[in-house]
Amino acid sequence: MKVAILGFGTVGSSVARILCDLKPAGIELTQVLNRGVARKRVDWTPPGTHWTEDFEQVLRSDADVIVELVGGLEPAGTWVRRALEAGKSAVTGNKKLIAEHGVELDRLARANGAHLLYGAAVAGGIPVIPGLRQGLAGDRITRIEGILNGTCNYILSRMEAGAAFSEVLCDAQSLGYAEANPSEDVDGYDARAKLVILSRIALRAGLDVKSVFCRSITQVDAVDLVYARDLGCTIRQIAKAELHPDGVSAMVGPMLVPLRSPLAWSRGTENMVLVSGQYGGDVVFSGHGAGGHPTAVAVVSDLISLAHGSRPVDLPSRATPVSGEFELRHYIRFIVKDAPGIVAEIAGALASEKINIDALFQRPGYDKADLPFVVTVEPCAASSLRRALDRIGSAAWLAQPPLDMPMLGE
Numbered sequence: 001m002k003v004a005i006l007g008f009g010t011v012g013s014s015v016a017r018i019l020c021d022l023k024p025a026g027i028e029l030t031q032v033l034n035r036g037v038a039r040k041r042v043d044w045t046p047p048g049t050h051w052t053e054d055f056e057q058v059l060r061s062d063a064d065v066i067v068e069l070v071g072g073l074e075p076a077g078t079w080v081r082r083a084l085e086a087g088k089s090a091v092t093g094n095k096k097l098i099a100e101h102g103v104e105l106d107r108l109a110r111a112n113g114a115h116l117l118y119g120a121a122v123a124g125g126i127p128v129i130p131g132l133r134q135g136l137a138g139d140r141i142t143r144i145e146g147i148l149n150g151t152c153n154y155i156l157s158r159m160e161a162g163a164a165f166s167e168v169l170c171d172a173q174s175l176g177y178a179e180a181n182p183s184e185d186v187d188g189y190d191a192r193a194k195l196v197i198l199s200r201i202a203l204r205a206g207l208d209v210k211s212v213f214c215r216s217i218t219q220v221d222a223v224d225l226v227y228a229r230d231l232g233c234t235i236r237q238i239a240k241a242e243l244h245p246d247g248v249s250a251m252v253g254p255m256l257v258p259l260r261s262p263l264a265w266s267r268g269t270e271n272m273v274l275v276s277g278q279y280g281g282d283v284v285f286s287g288h289g290a291g292g293h294p295t296a297v298a299v300v301s302d303l304i305s306l307a308h309g310s311r312p313v314d315l316p317s318r319a320t321p322v323s324g325e326f327e328l329r330h331y332i333r334f335i336v337k338d339a340p341g342i343v344a345e346i347a348g349a350l351a352s353e354k355i356n357i358d359a360l361f362q363r364p365g366y367d368k369a370d371l372p373f374v375v376t377v378e379p380c381a382a383s384s385l386r387r388a389l390d391r392i393g394s395a396a397w398l399a400q401p402p403l404d405m406p407m408l409g410e
């Protein structure tokens with residue numbers, strides 16, 4: 001099986017390295033494409049490797065499979081489409097492309113007798129996609145909860161140890177974990193693309209990416225991690241999707257996770273995915289969700305399965321309505337200019353939406369002009385809570401808008 005790698009960056013060069021080291025039977029690296037290819041050329045690929053900047057050369061060549069590791073929607077999308085139309089199979093790690101165009105590309109592959117594999121598109125080196133497609137295809141998965149973005153996990157697990165958001169973000173950028181513009185990660189868009197891919201495979205639900213509600217982790221303050229600890233929890237960016245008879249509830253954002261939940265055990269850039277099946281119960285996948293070598297392992301594994309003639313399991317999905325509604329306990333953190341009657345006003349707003357207060361926490365020692373305290377509420381719909389909080393949104397005693405976060409169960 002002759003392989004052309006498109007994009008010789010972090011993952012592309014790691015794929016080439018592993019192919020050269022492991023020499024998997026029946027796989028031959030024959031081409032590498034990159035812009036400005038002269039500065040990319042290395043001397044350790046097989047002697048006959050053809051280096052090019054021209055995709056038309058790859059398309060005309062005898063390569064059986066293209067490995068798309070350029071990233072982004074274009075030109076990657078056009079290259080994958082044209083390769084599939086030409087009957088060449090494609091392997092990619094491009095979550096954006098697969099989240100937005102995966103259904104169409106899967107169809108195109110089938111129509112042309114080719115295969116499209118994207119095991120690296122979610123959670124890098126953790127075999128979540130092959131695990132769902134093969135190992136769990138015999139169950140009816142009803143829920144996915146995942147830590148799908150290593151940058152956010154690095155930031156929140158360092159904040160858990162007492163560091164401030166801005167300081168940790170700078171460290172993440174200098175270590176190469178976070179981009180100069182970290183919005184894709186911290187605002188949840190990266191995890192959202194991965195959640196959409198997992199929902200398609202696990203829940204068989206085709207979700208419109210932009211309809212999945214995202215909340216940024218930038219609103220999480222050091223004080224939230226202190227209060228979370230008092231509640232026996234920590235905070236993680238969670239991507240969550242749940243199947244209901246009339247659709248799917250899905251969202252990405254910071255959530256409280258009990259310390260006893262496996263989701264709380266992930267540290268640094270680790271990823272973790274917990275899926276719940278009707279018949280098989282809970283299954284946890286964890287490991288390195290990113291990085292050149294871990295991600296390349298997923299790509300090479302896809303190539304090996306193609307070389308062995310395995311056909312990817314086809315799990316048809318259908319377009320499914322999505323809402324951000326979860327019936328969960330919630331944590332609400334207020335920062336107020338202290339005054340009499342504040343708690344009564346909050347209780348009134350919550351009661352107006354029939355939301356029961358579970359507990360109220362106030363640690364001593366904070367400035368009365370900037371006083372943080374926390375209210376936890378019994379399970380309620382996110383929309384009811386939003387309406388209740390909107391009622392007090394303009395109160396003169398609020399020093400900052402309140403922050404509410406769902407609290408996951410064990």
Ligand SMILES: NC(=O)c1ccc[n+]([C@@H]2O[C@H](COP(=O)([O-])OP(=O)(O)OC[C@H]3O[C@@H](n4cnc5c(N)ncnc54)[C@H](OP(=O)(O)O)[C@@H]3O)[C@@H](O)[C@H]2O)c1
Pocket residue numbers: 006007008009010011012033034035036068069070071072074075093094095096120121123124289290291292295
């Ligand atoms: N890195 C990870 O940990 C990770 C994990 C999971 C999935 N992925 C996915 O894997 C893919 C590759 O990621 P990466 O981290 O390897 O990215 P990267 O280091 O930026 O590599 C991309 C490569 O593609 C080349 N390239 C970009 N646009 C091009 C164009 N128009 N024509 C020709 N070459 C072009 C770049 O060349 P230049 O050198 O000129 O920029 C670079 O060598 C992405 O889809 C990413 O989402 C990455």
